[in-house]
Amino acid sequence: DDDDDDDERTDEEKASIAAAKIAGLLEGDLLEEVVAVHRRVLGGLRGPPPPPPPPTRADDPAAFTAAAKNPSGWWAASGAPPTPARYGRVLTPEEAVRATTFVRSYDVGAKIARAAGLVDVPVAVDEISSVGHLLRTALEHACVTRAPLPADGSPMIHRVGGGKKELETKEQTPSAAGAGAELAAGSEAEAHDPAADAAADALGADLNEGGCAGEMYLVVAPVAAVRRRLTALLEEWPEHPLLEQLAEICDRVLALPLLSPLKQALTGLELLLARAQTWEEGAASHVSLAEELTACAKLALRWRQRELRTWPRLLARAAERHAQRAHRTWFALHRLLRPPAGIKKKARKDDANADEENAAAELDARGLDEEEAEGLRQVTLALEEYVQGSTIGEFRARLDLLWQFHADMAVERRSIRFASRGNGAREAALSNVLYNTWRYYVQFLPAVARQVEAARAPCAQKLRDHAKLAKWEDRGYHAMKTQGEANQRSLHKFVRAFDVSLNALVLPVLQATNGKVGLPDLPSERGAAEVAAASAAAAQTAKEAKNAAIEAKNKAARDAREKHKASSAGLYKNETVEERARREVDEEEAEKEYQREAEAARKRAVAEAARRASTAAEVAAERMREEARSDARQSWLDLTSSVVADASNAARAIELASAAVYPGSPASAMAAPLRLDEESLYQSRLPALAKRLGEVLGSSLAGAPPVDSTTIAGQHGADDVDELASTIAARATALRDDKTAKKAVKKKALTDLLRALPKFGIQSARKYVPDSERSPSAWFREAPLPRPTCLDSLGPIAEEAFDAADAYYYRSMARVQRLRTVRGAAHSDLSSREVDVACGSVEHLLHILRRQRRNVADAARVERGLATLAEGVVALQSLGGSEPPPPQERTKRWLLSQRSALDAICESVAAARLVHKTVSAAESTPGLKPGGGAAAAAGTRRMSVVRGRS
Numbered sequence: 018d019d020d021d022d023d024d025e026r027t028d029e030e031k032a033s034i035a036a037a038k039i040a041g042l043l044e045g046d047l048l049e050e051v052v053a054v055h056r057r058v059l060g061g062l063r064g065p066p067p068p069p070p071p072p073t074r075a076d077d078p079a080a081f082t083a084a085a086k087n088p089s090g091w092w093a094a095s096g097a098p099p100t101p102a103r104y105g106r107v108l109t110p111e112e113a114v115r116a117t118t119f120v121r122s123y124d125v126g127a128k129i130a131r132a133a134g135l136v137d138v139p140v141a142v143d144e145i146s147s148v149g150h151l152l153r154t155a156l157e158h159a160c161v162t163r164a165p166l167p168a169d170g171s172p173m174i175h176r177v178g179g180g181k182k183e184l185e186t187k188e189q190t191p192s193a194a195g196a197g198a199e200l201a202a203g204s205e206a207e208a209h210d211p212a213a214d215a216a217a218d219a220l221g222a223d224l225n226e227g228g229c230a231g232e233m234y235l236v237v238a239p240v241a242a243v244r245r246r247l248t249a250l251l252e253e254w255p256e257h258p259l260l261e262q263l264a265e266i267c268d269r270v271l272a273l274p275l276l277s278p279l280k281q282a283l284t285g286l287e288l289l290l291a292r293a294q295t296w297e298e299g300a301a302s303h304v305s306l307a308e309e310l311t312a313c314a315k316l317a318l319r320w321r322q323r324e325l326r327t328w329p330r331l332l333a334r335a336a337e338r339h340a341q342r343a344h345r346t347w348f349a350l351h352r353l354l355r356p357p358a359g360i361k362k363k364a365r366k367d368d369a370n371a372d373e374e375n376a377a378a379e380l381d382a383r384g385l386d387e388e389e390a391e392g393l394r395q396v397t398l399a400l401e402e403y404v405q406g407s408t409i410g411e412f413r414a415r416l417d418l419l420w421q422f423h424a425d426m427a428v429e430r431r432s433i434r435f436a437s438r439g440n441g442a443r444e445a446a447l448s449n450v451l452y453n454t455w456r457y458y459v460q461f462l463p464a465v466a467r468q469v470e471a472a473r474a475p476c477a478q479k480l481r482d483h484a485k486l487a488k489w490e491d492r493g494y495h496a497m498k499t500q501g502e503a504n505q506r507s508l509h510k511f512v513r514a515f516d517v518s519l520n521a522l523v524l525p526v527l528q529a530t531n532g533k534v535g536l537p538d539l540p541s542e543r544g545a546a547e548v549a550a551a552s553a554a555a556a557q558t559a560k561e562a563k564n565a566a567i568e569a570k571n572k573a574a575r576d577a578r579e580k581h582k583a584s585s586a587g588l589y590k591n592e593t594v595e596e597r598a599r600r601e602v603d604e605e606e607a608e609k610e611y612q613r614e615a616e617a618a619r620k621r622a623v624a625e626a627a628r629r630a631s632t633a634a635e636v637a638a639e640r641m642r643e644e645a646r647s648d649a650r651q652s653w654l655d656l657t658s659s660v661v662a663d664a665s666n667a668a669r670a671i672e673l674a675s676a677a678v679y680p681g682s683p684a685s686a687m688a689a690p691l692r693l694d695e696e697s698l699y700q701s702r703l704p705a706l707a708k709r710l711g712e713v714l715g716s717s718l719a720g721a722p723p724v725d726s727t728t729i730a731g732q733h734g735a736d737d738v739d740e741l742a743s744t745i746a747a748r749a750t751a752l753r754d755d756k757t758a759k760k761a762v763k764k765k766a767l768t769d770l771l772r773a774l775p776k777f778g779i780q781s782a783r784k785y786v787p788d789s790e791r792s793p794s795a796w797f798r799e800a801p802l803p804r805p806t807c808l809d810s811l812g813p814i815a816e817e818a819f820d821a822a823d824a825y826y827y828r829s830m831a832r833v834q835r836l837r838t839v840r841g842a843a844h845s846d847l848s849s850r851e852v853d854v855a856c857g858s859v860e861h862l863l864h865i866l867r868r869q870r871r872n873v874a875d876a877a878r879v880e881r882g883l884a885t886l887a888e889g890v891v892a893l894q895s896l897g898g899s900e901p902p903p904p905q906e907r908t909k910r911w912l913l914s915q916r917s918a919l920d921a922i923c924e925s926v927a928a929a930r931l932v933h934k935t936v937s938a939a940e941s942t943p944g945l946k947p948g949g950g951a952a953a954a955a956g957t958r959r960m961s962v963v964r965g966r967s
Contacts (some may be wrong), residue, residue: 806881
């Protein structure tokens with residue numbers, strides 16, 4: 018029946034079932050390894066795409082620190098799994114990862130061999146795999162000989178994420194209660210200690226995953242002592258049910274594997290202690306187990322104290338579990354972007370059987386036919402739903418997966434073009450969609466991070482407060498059991514609350530963040546002069562408030578003295594009720610007049626301080642702009658002079674080379690395709706063209722004078738656009754904040770703005786934006802803006818401006834979508850015509866911005882081509898001109914083969930080093946251990962010195 022069902026299913030359904038089965042098998046550590054390998058392989062490749070920009074220190078301190086140390090390789094390194102600690106100090110972190118991979122492969126191979134019934138393996142196979150058997154044995158020896166954890170708490174891993182102020186002052190070993198107090202005093206959110214985090218994670222791995230044989234071995238002695246005592250008691254009371262139950266628990270604990278998690282042994286110890294309490298309650302002193310159980314209780318207390326030091330990482334591990342849950346979508350993304358081979362073959366077969374008209378379908382500008390374009394649109398919508406359907410805890414991990422597959426598609430496109438297997442149009446389009454989706458939603462990452470921190474902060478505070486009371490002291494079994502159960506309930510409640518917060522959908526956060534842009538966001542976009550004026554006004558207001566409080570206090574004291582003096586002089590003695598009421602009214606009027614004058618004086622002082630600060634800021638900003646323009650103009654003039662001089666030297670060299678070549682020579686045959694003697698070509702007019710290009714481009718710089726007899730439209734466009742945006746923002750903010758402004762004034766300002774926009778080239782008609790570029794899905798299919806290489810030479814200001822412009826484009830996308838959403842809910846004071854004109858102008862502005870990005874991308878592409886050509890010319894010059902360059906194709910293949918050989922040699926050397934290191938560490942002779950020869954020689958010298966003295 019299953020076979021009949023399989024026959025009825027389509028290829029796509031079969032592929033979906035197969036993918037689901039694979040995804041079900043690859044869960045847990047295996048899935049994390051797949052995602053990590055995918056990330057490390059893509060991050061380790063040279064060339065585009067570069068790694069994504071690192072997060073800020075507040076969002077991800079570990080990734081920020083890694084990016085500061087390794088700007089180009091931090092992304093691949095951050096995807097690596099934690100270093101296994103089961104081999105102790107024998108291996109380095111890189112060697113431990115390699116050893117773990119080898120052990121997994123070896124064990125899988127052994128299981129396959131046993132399952133296949135390969136009992137009698139040929140001798141040749143044993144000889145080939147003898148080194149592998151030796152390495153596996155040595156690694157097992159390194160695991161089982163790992164020393165127990167140190168008895169003290171150094172490093173103080175209970176201070177995970179906290180400061181180090183007490184780490185330097187306290188040298189004694191802290192108790193468990195002191196550890197909780199220091200944890201409560203610290204703050205995990207503000208500081209970050211990678212070493213402490215790694216130590217706490219390693220300790221948690223020993224407790225929950227196992228691998229620390231030295232620590233596990235500690236359970237043997239106390240449990241074996243209890244078992245011997247129980248054997249003696251069973252001889253006296255054979256078949257006693259309680260004693261037999263205790264003996265069975267001891268046997269189970271002693272039967273645990275040496276590399277088992279410590280939690281299993283701890284559970285066994287606590288179960289043994291719990292059952293033994295029933296015996297101890299009615300046992301006489303000569304048959305008591307108190308002495309043997311004391312050792313078991315001390316060991317359980319030791320492990321509970323170490324468990325306390327892993328508490329600060331509970332919330333971090335909860336967040337990591339959400340990231341691991343997001344990694345389950347890796348297979349869905351892979352199948353969405355790379356359809357199964359059966360579906361591709363069926364599509365190609367259907368295309369081959371289609372009509373001739375359909376087979377010769379036209380390709381669009383991206384090189385896609387109609388079916389591929391529709392599929393790309395569906396992928397775009399699916400990716401948008403994929404991100405918006407994420408939870409808060411999975412949001413960052415899903416964005417990382419989008420970047421991974423963007424890099425995957427970019428590498429796939431390069432490989433297709435390199436192998437001449439097509440144009441790679443589909444892969445290039447998918448890479449663009451993935452990048453734009455990632456880049457668009459990454460702008461909301463700070464808001465999501467604040468939401469996560471808002472959910473984490475109260476849970477972390479409760480955890481710190483609970484750590485003040487958490488103690489593991491030897492106060493008897495019942496006290497330890499009660500304390501342990503209470504701690505487990507509290508920890509589960511804290512982590513559960515944080516986990517529920519991370520399970521909330523991210524879409525409301527995105528909508529709330531996107532709803533804050535637009536006119537309410539204008540105050541944050543004010544110029545430097547307005548910011549300085551606002552700061553000065555705030556400072557002057559605070560100063561005036563302080564002075565007003567002092568003056569009010571002094572005035573109250575003066576009035577009280579005058580009133581007391583008048584009362585003492587008898588001025589109010591014969592005063593009637595009417596006269597007293599009239600006097601009090603006059604005093605109140607005088608007080609109000611005084612307050613009005615003081616308030617007016619304070620407002621004048623604040624306004625004057627704001628005016629002075631604004632003027633000073635405008636003058637300073639204009640001076641800085643003029644200095645920047647002057648420096649830019651001078652740098653451009655110097656660059657133009659250098660380029661013109663180089664062009665003249667090149668033209669002179671071409672003339673000399675042409676004169677030295679005589680007809681019929683081999684050099685003449687090589688120079689013939691270059692057409693050096695044709696004056697109609699641009700290469701013959703290179704100096705004049707370079708000078709003219711420098712003048713034309715130099716005229717577009719801010720503040721540059723126009724070129725003689727040349728009119729260049731928009732030569733000061735950057736200044737005009739910036740001034741226009743600043744003026745509109747300032748005017749809108751002033752009208753919004755002015756409570757006395759009438760509605761007609763605001764209406765007139767809006768009408769004038771809409772009428773003036775066409776003069777700047779901003780149109781509102783629908784025809785100015787193509788229909789194919791109106792949908793947001795079309796925006797995500799735009800090619801990303803490459804980073805021009807000339808930014809490195811232009812300095813940090815140009816790099817900052819480029820990054821700000823790129824971020825502004827994606828913010829503009831969000832604002833246009835927000836504008837479309839609220840368009841139907843416009844204020845009643847706005848007519849439909851005004852709303853249509855405003856929305857059309859904004860969409861045309863976004864279209865202009867896209868065209869400018871395309872122009873910049875084309876210029877960057879030409880720049881990269883020129884740079885590649887210049888590098889080739891420099892490489893040819895390095896040959897000296899005496900010999901022609903070697904055949905490029907054959908030389909490239911030879912270099913690739915040499916590189917493969919070197920990679921194989923490096924891999925062999927690393928494997929040989931691992932074998933030598935592990936086998937040497939397993940030696941019992943000190944002289945054969947790593948560094949043992951020097952130690953043995955030093956020991957021999959010391960013995961000879963001792964004998965000489967004796």
